[in-house]
Amino acid sequence: MFDSLSRRQFVTGVSTGMALTSLGLPSAKVRAAGLLAAQPAVLSGRQFNLDIGYQQVNFTGAERTATTVNGSLPAPILRWKEGEQVSLRVTNHLAHDTSLHWHGMILPYQMDGVPGLSYAGIKPGETFEYRFDVKQSGTYWYHSHSGFQEQTGLYGAIVIDPKEPDPVAFDREYVVLLSDWSDTSPESIYANLKKLSHYYNFQERTVGDLWHEIREKGVTKTWQARKMWNQMRMSQADIADVTGYTYTYLMNGNTPASGWMGLFSKGEKIRLRFINGSAMSIFDVRIPGLKMTVVAADGQNIEPVTVDEFRIATAETYDVIVEPAADQAYTVFAQSIDRTGYARGTLAPDPSLQALIPAMDPRPVLSHRDMGMAHDGHDMGVMDHDMSAMGNDMGHDMSTMKHDMSGHSMHSQAMNAHVMNSKPGPAGFGSQAPVVHKPSERGPQTDMQAMSPLSGLDDQGIGLRDHAQLYGRKVLRYADIRNLTPTLDKRDPEREIQMHLTGNMSRYMWSIDGIKYADAEPVRLHYGERVRITLVNDTMMTHPMHLHGMWSELETGDPDYIPRKHTVIVQPGSKISYLVTADALGRWAYHCHMLYHMPGMHREVRVEHGGKKA
Amino acid sequence: MKTLSKFLSALLAFTVLQVQAMGEDDPLLVMGKLDQFEIRDTEGDNPRVLAGELWAGYDLSKLWLKLDAERVGGETEELEVQALYSRAISAFWNIQLGARFDDKPEPRRKWAVIGVQGLAPYFFDIDAALFFGEGGQVGLRLETEYEWMLTQRLVLSPDIEINLYGKNDPATEIGSGLADVEVGLRLRYEIRREFAPYIGVNWQKKYGKTADYAAGGDIEDAQVVIGVSAWF
Known part of the structure; x- marks a missing residue:
C-alpha cells in the first residue's frame, strides 16, 4: 500500500505538495501551479494532529476558499489498526465552530463529533482531542458535522487494517x-x-420531448402517461x-x-x-x-x-x-x-x-414505481384508483377532501391492526407490518405519500434498472449482499419502528413523518434491545439514511448472514427494513446524508437504560 | 472579488455565532422578483411597466409586497402596492391576507385583500384575490400563467388577468361587472435562472361600463413588448 502510494507520488512529482500538506502548511500555490495531489497524504499511527483551516483552491478556473484538514482537499487519509486506541487532536483555525465525525465508527457517543449531541463542537482557536478504541476494520470516512461545511471540503478517508489476517487478498x-x-x-x-x-x-422535459412522445405513442397515451405527473405537479425529470x-x-x-x-x-x-x-x-x-x-x-x-x-x-x-x-x-x-x-x-x-x-x-x-405506485399501470382504472388515494393536495379540493377522509379511516384501521399485531416478523426478512401514514404527514410540508411502496432490495435504482437488458451490465442490488461472517445478534426484533421520509419538493422542505428535526422528539431505544427500523420513502428522491453509533443490519433475506451498513439507500416511493441492536448508550444522530435534506430529515436517537418495552 | 469574498466570510463569521450539527433548516430568506420590466410599443408614448414582488420569511410564512406600476411619458399612470401576509395551507397553496393601496390613478383607493396563490394541477400558476374597498366596493382579480419549456432556457409563457368589480367608481373609471381582461404571451431566454430578457405581445381590453368610461381613450390595445425578468 505505502509502496504503491509513495511510488505514485514520486512519479507525478506531487511529493513536494504532499510534504507541505502533511505539515499543515498552505498548499494553495501547489494546486494553482497545476500540481494537483493525485491522492491525499496518508497519515498513520495512533496519534494524529488535524488542523482545520481555510484553503484557497481552484477547481473551475475561479479561486475559492475551501475549508480543509491540514490544507488538503480531500482531507488526509487516516490509516488505523483494529484493536488500537487512536488519539486525534483536532484544532479549529476557522472563524466559526467546526467538528469532525468519524462516519461508520462504533465508538462512545461523546467521540462521535456531532455538535449538540456528542459535544458542543470545537470553538474557534480550540483543540479537541478525540480518543477511542478502534473496534472494526475496513473503509470508512470522516467529515465535518457542522453547518454545511462538508460541502466546502471537510471530508477524508479512513482505512483500518484488520487485526486478523485480511480475508480479502490484494x-x-x-x-x-x-x-x-x-x-x-x-x-x-x-x-x-x-x-x-x-x-x-x-x-426538464421540453415541448420537443412532448412532441417526440406524441409521435411515438399518440396523443391519448402521452396524455395518460403524463396525467399523473401533471396532476401531482411533479417533474419526472427530478x-x-x-x-x-x-x-x-x-x-x-x-x-x-x-x-x-x-x-x-x-x-x-x-x-x-x-x-x-x-x-x-x-x-x-x-x-x-x-x-x-x-x-x-x-x-x-x-x-x-x-x-x-x-x-x-x-x-x-x-x-x-x-x-x-x-x-x-x-x-x-x-x-x-x-x-x-x-x-x-x-x-x-x-x-x-x-x-x-x-x-x-x-x-x-x-416512473410510477418511484412514486410508490406498485402498478406501472397502463390500466387507467388502477391508476386512477391509486392516484385518488395518493395525494394530499391533488385535483379538486372537494374530491381531495373526500379521499383524505376515506384514506384516514383506512389508516386508523391499519394502525389498530398494527398495535394488535405487535410481534414483528422474524429477523432477516424485513417488515410485514402495514404501511401506516401518520396524521402528522399531512400538511403543507409534504407533497406525496407512497401508497403501495415496494421493497427497495431488488431495485438497482432509478436509471439502472434496464442496464442488464440494454448493455449487459450486471448492477449490484442490496439483495445481492450477504455478510461474509455469520450474524452476531441472531435475535428476532422485539419491536418495529416505522418511519416515513417526507418532504415537499417545491417548497424544498424535508422531514420524517412530516415533522422536521427542530420540532421532533428523540427516537428512544432501550439499551440492549433488538429493533427493526422500517423506512418508507414518501418522496421521489433517493435518501441515503445514516444511523450513527450502531450498525444498520440490512435484511436482505438471509438471517444468518445479515450485512451491516451505516448508510442505507431508501429508494423513491419504496421501503426498506434493517435491524438495530441498541448496544451503544447515548445520543446519536440519525439522518438523510444528502446535505440539504439533513437539516429537516433528521432525528436524535437516544439509547437509554430501561424504558418501556414495546 | 477576492476582497469581497473575504469580507463576506468575515461577515458570516460574525453572524453565525454557533454552527449546529447541520445547516440551518429554515433560514430567513429574502427574494425579490421582477416578473415584468418592459416597454410596450403603442401609438404615442410607449408605456413602461413594472410588475414584481418582494418577500421575506420562512418556509411556511412570509411577508409579501406586490408592486404594479405603469409610466407613460414620464407620468406614473398606475401604481398599486399590496402588502400581504402569506401562509402555506397545503402542499402547493398559500393564503394571502393584507392591504392594497392604489396610489395612481387618483383618487387613491385602499383595499383589504384576501387571496390564494399557488400552483394548480397541470402546472398553472394561480393568483386569485378578493379586494374589499371603501364604500362597499368589491373587486376580484384572477391571474394565471403557464410555462412551456421550448428548450431548457427558452420559455414561452402565456398569462391572463381578469378584473371584476361590484360597483361603479366613476372617479377611477371602473365599472361594475367584468372590467378588463389582459392576455400576454412572452418568450424569454434564461441567460441565468435569475436573469431573462424577453419579447412578447400584450393585449388588453376594457368591457362594459369600464369601457364606457374610457370612451374616447383606449378600449382595446395590442402591443409588442420587450423587457427583462429577474430575481435574486
Missing part, C-alpha cells in the same frame, strides 16, 4: 473518494433551492436537486479534466476503496473492460459479488477487487445519478496511458 490498494465541489457557497445553494427548487435542473450545473465532480480531489490516476502491474489484484464523500451526489460507478468483485460494503466484509456497475449513495463505501489482465489503461467512471457530470480516474500500468472516457448513459426519468 496486491495493491487505492482509496477512490468521490465528491462534489461548487464555487457557490452551500448557504446560497440551499437558498436557491428554497426559492426555485428546480434551480439546478436543466434536464432526479437530483443539485447537479453538474454547479458541481464539479471530483475523484480523490481531481477534476474530470485532470483525472485521478492509479498505477498497477498486469496481473495484480487491486483493491479499490470507493467512498462517496459528496454532499448531494449519488454516483453510478463502473470500469469499462473490468469486472468488479465487491468484497465489502460500508467497511464490512461481504460474500464477494461480481458486478459491472454499482450505485454508491452519499456516505456509502464499497471495496472492490479488480484484476486487469492486460497492459492497458482503464477508466474509472463515476457518473452522477442524473447524468449531468462525472468524476473519473485512470488505472494504468504507465502514467502516460489514458483510456477512452465513456459517454454518460441517458438521463433517467421517474
